Amino acid sequence: MIAHRGLTLPDDTHAENTLASVASALSAGAVYVESDCRVTRDGVVVLFHDDTVERVTGDPRPVADLTLRELDALMEDRGGLLTLATALDGFPEARWNLDVKAAAAAEGVGRLVAPHAERVLVASFSDERRLAALAASADAGAEIRPATSAGRGAITRMLAATSVGSARLARRALDGIDALQVPERSGRIRVLSDRLIRLAHDAGAEVHVWTVNDIERMRELVARGVDGIVTDRADLALDALG
Template identity: 30%
Template sequence: MTLKAWHKILIFLFAIVVFLRVTSNPAAERAYYSDDMNYPLVIAHQGGDEVWPGDTLFAYQNAAALGVDVLEMDIHISRDGVLVLMHDEKVDRTTDGTGEIESMTLAELKQLDAGYDWSLDEGQTFPFRGQGITVTTLEEVFQAFPEKHMTIEIKKSNASMVRPFCELIRKYEMQDKVLVASFYDDKIKEFRAECPEVATSSAKQETTVFVLLSKAFLSGYYSPKFLSLQVPEESGGITVVTEAFVRAAHARGLAVEVWTINDKETMQKLISWGVDGIMTDRPDILMELVGR
């Protein structure tokens, strides 16, 4: 190839780079992250799953009493179309029942003891058994905490829960209080189409792309459709969250919220790097650390 041909190729590549840089846009502003919020945000993972039975109204009541900034939860859909909170697709791990949530009606789910298998001493004691803690619906949480910010993760399901989810958000006017998350890119895409006014975090592929671009110092060319990067500190042997990663995200108008951090040393390090939120099973530890 001649020198002239190489010169043309370089000019062409440079033009592409300039075009991408000029046409790329940072994340659109949303009301979810308001100026009067305390940062870093204390995000109670499942309401604080190492303090109380997670994804229950009981946990959220206690987390709210602590003064946490954000309640995090996971949604599934029952056989009769009700959105309920639970981390797993089955009820086996946390309740006294068995079976898939999607195969059970709300009435059947409400008969279960949602505090049955919660234990901090590897099953020697079960302090919340028989305490009346039941499977919680999303509507119950909206009714109980209309002013609270929430991160709500759409879990795996056969039936789509996007439309009833969006309808519930609008019914309780939670559009500016809710940040929607999911590991599944198709579910996030479906939700954004149905409920475009509600903020979302990045799904799996979106997160991967941004992480790789940030490692190559090319994140400035990325136009995010999301508002937040909810990421682990490490994944698959790769360090995701670094001080440089946080700076790159902020340059694109993105918040960085790290999960699931339960030790004080790591919390302190992330705070010093300027992360916007920390998702934790121990909101009591994080609240003490930030002096609230």
Template identity: 40%
Template structure:
């Protein structure tokens, strides 16, 4: 059944991978991309806390592992672009990474700190390196945070390994090759797609190629798969994508997406 162009979201039956608690939300999902990266303090606790104060219940972040295996919320492989530190995270101990300051003021957080500080938030996590996968799965096991996390990566094999280790406790999205397969299916062509993935998290376009159109959304929904689009910072694009029936939008412009969804009656009224 479809209601107002939306597929109903029901409680998760035990062992059913198609209805994970992470996706149990009325209306489209609003993701604060890196906590609202346009503010300059991306992937910091202060950015995520601001997003939560605006009403965001879903955050997008990235994880890398330090040389001593600590899991940090950080996009780049090196500290250089956004902090006053330098060097590759994979070669630095946490004791050094923790001294770096994003935009000269905000510390680089451990992902476990974010889970603890914002217990009502759900996290879309891009696993940026193979070294980060095992620490992430170990952290989810230790904290029991399986229902609060969706794991993705450009590397389809990496996400498939995560799914294989964790089973259906873990929600995963398609990697690049899986998205290509879904795009081919939308064209009516045969393609293999990992059956355990429940989300396709994609850009609206890849170069000159349009990724998200009505056929792509329809192909995803036929597989009980949601479509989340990144990174959408213009009101007109957000409106058009929602009209296509996408299930989530990731944005740096937190106020814009909040206002668009609020006008459609989809902004949450309580934390």
């Protein structure tokens, strides 16, 4: 069970991707936490999903236009801002699934996760950002490569391999990939299939599905062989499936 941006219940006053949401997820029993990485105007990598802070704070400015001090003040009564450095050092028991949301964050993410590589998976829809973060981690002296998941290009190639049932093409698409993280559907396109799960496993990659909040659906996915489920309700999932 991968806690999507931590754990924020409907009645909670704290926002996603905050100190409070991560603490809540871990308190519920989660081990794996999914979060998103952006960078402030003064170059600090922070956990924040959106390009702007408007949805969370009402302020329309982009994260990249705010200093750490300004962003910290905006998030003070919304659960507390988490920098990536604080998240990694402050929650040493957590395993992190980190989505590099901005190109400017890739180098900082890689450098910061280098000492924690054994408990980090680097993700991004952009294979370029993902690979840049992995390269920065290696340059920073990481003893092992962090785990990594497929970006949009690799996922597209995997879907093509699945459509023709080619194990050879699947292995090529997932070369260097530890996890295939996908939704069940993307618009009218069915992404997850039993064939995709089988080919991914044969290629040595796990399959993680996002974002699933229905307990019965989670049980069905686990029964089909899915390895990880990204969920907003880690509390319910851990209670039902733990």
